[in-house]
Amino acid sequence: MTCKKGGIRVYQARRGEDLTASMLREVWPRRLHRATLLPLDGELLRYRTANTAPEARVDICARGFWTRGQRTFLDIRVFDPMAASHRELSLEAVHHRNELEKIRAYGDRILQVDHGTFTPLVFTTSGAAWPPRLGASTQD
Known part of the structure; x- marks a missing residue:
């Protein structure tokens, strides 16, 4: 469960993405897809841990999800609540x-560069989810 090099954790994360996208399609029939973020062009991001990779991607992108006409980016994290670090x-x-951690990695970049909103989706390995602070990155 806590393997850093793949295995069951990666499988569960991908399965979580697929399941979440499938459920979102039930209530949000518009097109959902993985999205590569726009490249940075000299923007200064607030957090040192921001993802500045040229090919940075998020798990799910949907247009008009929170705000009409605006893209919403969602990224999923699956963690093991029984890990020693917790x-x-x-x-x-x-x-x-x-x-x-997700907001610091993607929130500022999505707001400044992609002009969208960001919502992290965090689940335990058993599927439990805590209600996200929706739109938290837009209110920091």
């Missing part, structure tokens, strides 16, 4: 930390 934290705190 033992001292509450489940809510671990969910929040994972959510913030």
Whole structure:
């Protein structure tokens, strides 16, 4: 479960993406797809941990999801709540930390460069989800 090089964690994450996209299509029949973010062109991002890779991608992109005509980018993280690094934290705190890591990696770039909104989707390996702070990256 905690393998950093793939295996079951990667399989579960991809399965989570597929399942989430499938459920979103049920309530949001418009086209959903993986999206490569626009390349940076000298923009200064707020966080040192921001993803600045030229081929950075997010798991799901949908137009008009939160705001009419605007693209919403969603990225999924699956984590193991039983990992040693989480033992001292509450489940809510671990969910929040994972959510913030996603926001810091993608939120500012999506707002500044892609002019969209960003919503992180965080799940445990057993499928539990904490309600995300929807649009959190747009209110920082």
